[in-house]
Amino acid sequence: MTEPLSGRTIVVTRPRAQASRLADLIAGQGGEVVIFPLLEISPVADPGFLQAAVLGLDSCSLAIFISPNAVAFSMPVILGRRAWPAGLRAAAIGQSSVALLASYGIANTLAPTERFDSEALLELPELQRGSVAGRRVVIFRGNGGRELLAQTLRGRGAEVDYVTCYQRSAPTDAEPLRELWRSGQLDALTISSSEGLRNLVDLLDTPGRACLQSTPLFVPHQRIADLALALGLSRVILTGPADAGIMAALRAYHWR
The missing domain is CATH 3.40.50.10090 (Rossmann fold)
Incomplete structure (x- = not known):
């Protein structure tokens, strides 16, 4: 056939x-x-900000990984410098990122199950105002990109920081x-x-x-x-x- x-x-x-x-x-x-x-995906030219951000993860309640690249370029740095904080919950947009986080020992990652985009992630109960207001959120991503996640979470009362962990080029x-x-x-x-x-x-x-x-x-x-x-x-x-x-x-x- x-x-x-x-x-x-x-x-x-x-x-x-x-x-x-x-x-x-x-x-x-x-x-x-x-x-x-x-x-084309490559490491950031200056990893200093990423390395410094890793040391401040204890004050964060949620770490969002935009893509598998965000996981691949940040997790080795994080686990190379410290243990994953016990109180830090991971979130991801797609199931590939969830699987990659699991390979680094990160379980119970928040993620949408039907649509795989920022809008679907923002619909999860754990990202509503009652869950994120007054809490600190860190978003691992490449250079640039959509601002929807940070803008929406800030509108819901969260303190949001971006960490650029890789570069995209055409x-x-x-x-x-x-x-x-x-x-x-x-x-x-x-x-x-x-x-x-x-x-x-x-x-x-x-x-x-x-x-x-x-x-x-x-x-x-x-x-x-x-x-x-x-x-x-x-x-x-x-x-x-x-x-x-x-x-x-x-x-x-x-x-x-």
Whole structure:
């Protein structure tokens, strides 16, 4: 029996460290995978602020990890300098972050179970005003990003600090994608973040954007789909969340 993605070349655009599982799933369904990260992840240039913040964790009630990268770049520093504070609860947006925290011995992490975004995390009872007012919250993240979590939690009476533990940067060369388009071998892209999508559009010249316009984009969040449509892209497929949702949409798609 022919696999559902046989003969299809699909580009996975996650940061390289997070791309392998989805790539393996696509390959397991017969697809040819090209990994082309739209976000390059690296340590912060000056780790001094992160190291200092680690020493102040005893005064925090909640530590929020924005992504698996936030866990991967902060937890070795934290546990290399001290034990995890007994009174500090961890929270994460996605289940990959929860699993990675568990690998460092951090259990009972707060996280949404259906939608995996800041809005869903903010809906949890443990993040309502009655639970966070007057308490200190630390958010581990990369450079920049959305301000929704901090703004909402401050509005609910929490004291919130950001700790930048890694840097995100955009790729500078789109030639691997251009070559795939020239050879007619790029069937679809999976886009996992709005920032990554912006990086892709900025990276491409006019012919490249025309190729992107004709390429199916599989995105796991309405916010990314809305941005794609606002950027003039029309072949946008909104999938279910996480790898399972992306794979279901790839398998169900009526390929031309």
